[in-house]
Amino acid sequence: MPFVNRAVESEIIARLTGQPRKIVILYGQRQVGKTTLAQHVFQQLQGKKVLSINADFNPHVEIFSSRDYEKMRLFVAGFDYLFIDEAQRIPDIGINLKILHDNFPTLRILVTGSSSLDLANQVHEPLTGRTWTFRLHPFSAGEIAAQSNVLEYHSRLEEWLLYGSYPGVLELEQHKDKTHFLNELTHAYLYKDVLELGSIKHSGKLRDLLRLLAFQIGGEVSFNELGRQLGMDTATVQRYVDLLEQTFVLTTVGGYSRNLRKEISKRQKIYFQDLGVRNALIDMFSPLSNRNDTGQLWENFLFIERTKLLDNHQVRANRYFWRLQTGAELDYVEEYEGQLNGFEFKFGNKTAPVPRAWQEAYPDANFSTINRDNWLPFVLEP
Numbered sequence: 001m002p003f004v005n006r007a008v009e010s011e012i013i014a015r016l017t018g019q020p021r022k023i024v025i026l027y028g029q030r031q032v033g034k035t036t037l038a039q040h041v042f043q044q045l046q047g048k049k050v051l052s053i054n055a056d057f058n059p060h061v062e063i064f065s066s067r068d069y070e071k072m073r074l075f076v077a078g079f080d081y082l083f084i085d086e087a088q089r090i091p092d093i094g095i096n097l098k099i100l101h102d103n104f105p106t107l108r109i110l111v112t113g114s115s116s117l118d119l120a121n122q123v124h125e126p127l128t129g130r131t132w133t134f135r136l137h138p139f140s141a142g143e144i145a146a147q148s149n150v151l152e153y154h155s156r157l158e159e160w161l162l163y164g165s166y167p168g169v170l171e172l173e174q175h176k177d178k179t180h181f182l183n184e185l186t187h188a189y190l191y192k193d194v195l196e197l198g199s200i201k202h203s204g205k206l207r208d209l210l211r212l213l214a215f216q217i218g219g220e221v222s223f224n225e226l227g228r229q230l231g232m233d234t235a236t237v238q239r240y241v242d243l244l245e246q247t248f249v250l251t252t253v254g255g256y257s258r259n260l261r262k263e264i265s266k267r268q269k270i271y272f273q274d275l276g277v278r279n280a281l282i283d284m285f286s287p288l289s290n291r292n293d294t295g296q297l298w299e300n301f302l303f304i305e306r307t308k309l310l311d312n313h314q315v316r317a318n319r320y321f322w323r324l325q326t327g328a329e330l331d332y333v334e335e336y337e338g339q340l341n342g343f344e345f346k347f348g349n350k351t352a353p354v355p356r357a358w359q360e361a362y363p364d365a366n367f368s369t370i371n372r373d374n375w376l377p378f379v380l381e382p
Contacts, residue, residue, distance in 0.1 A: 025087075026038065027113050037136060080201075082110070097111070141160075160301060166182075190247075194249070254267075306378060340364070
């Protein structure tokens with residue numbers, strides 16, 4: 001597959017080469033292309049010397065966790081750029097990056113991490129005011145459509161709903177190869193990262209929780225109920241969900257409320273960051289015509305593609321769902337610069353009426369139905 005240009009690349013280059021000089025941190029799931037993107041970034045910087053560090057290589061770990069200025073000086077001397085891949089694997093990486101940043105004023109640094117919690121905890125305090133942070137997702141609708149064309153992307157909608165958009169999936173043509181890749185990804189990386197990060201010794205409960213959540217995408221979840229089903233206390237369920245969110249497996253969304261008595265704001269919806277991973281967890285890759293969860297897939301797809309779009313364009317919008325105790329609801333609410341926009345998702349081509357309760361509570365808010373006829377602008381235009 002030809003190289004797919006990533007939407008955040010130009011901004012990363014601008015931050016990496018511009019002023020003020022700061023460390024660039026690139027977060028993202030395993031296998032989303034962080035290393036490939038970093039290498040492509042450095043290819044654009046012709047004539048510059050780049051030191052690339054693999055955090056899985058012990059001698060590198062020893063040097064860049066040492067807090068020893070002289071050791072690191074000998075290693076980075078003469079280089080214009082330092083690239084550290086999977087930096088969360090290096091102990092005390094935050095303080096060591098601070099030493100490098102503060103003592104080598106011409107050195108530019110790019111680091112990647114597949115766990116926002118683990119790496120962020122290490123760099124937050126030592127690197128306050130010294131970082132630019134980016135998030136890399138699996139390929140977005142805009143990135144894929146730019147590589148081919150919008151009509152082709154539209155025609156492959158079922159593929160995105162079944163297999164997601166990891167780069168490794170797009171490189172494969174056959175169904176069996178795509179499902180094999182996703183099963184390998186899910187079991188070899190997803191469980192491993194979460195188990196290591198959370199120091200979880202028994203993976204069975206984590207697998208059971210993920211499967212339960214996979215069946216509930218787009219629906220409100222109760223951590224109390226999940227705990228009862230799994231024989232776990234609520235606090236442990238919450239901790240596992242937090243870990244899954246910080247390792248970019250899930251996204252949680254709260255209910256929107258301006259403290260109206262009838263609005264439900266304490267429940268959460270959960271979406272998977274990639275539908276291929278979700279379908280692998282429940283071993284369900286059958287065609288849409290043979291499924292009873294198409295509406296759930298559609299809602300998850302639209303939410304995640306909208307998230308990618310906003311992240312890639314550095315738009316910091318707040319995202320919610322909305323529901324009243326009476327049952328009136330909206331699938332998605334977006335708040336940006338004081339403007340409230342409500343959306344209802346329909347997989348067919350029907351248009352939903354604006355809920356009267358929404359209109360009465362928020363008369364200045366917008367409302368739209370996103371369906372098979374008009375979904376492309378929602379995922380392509382911020």
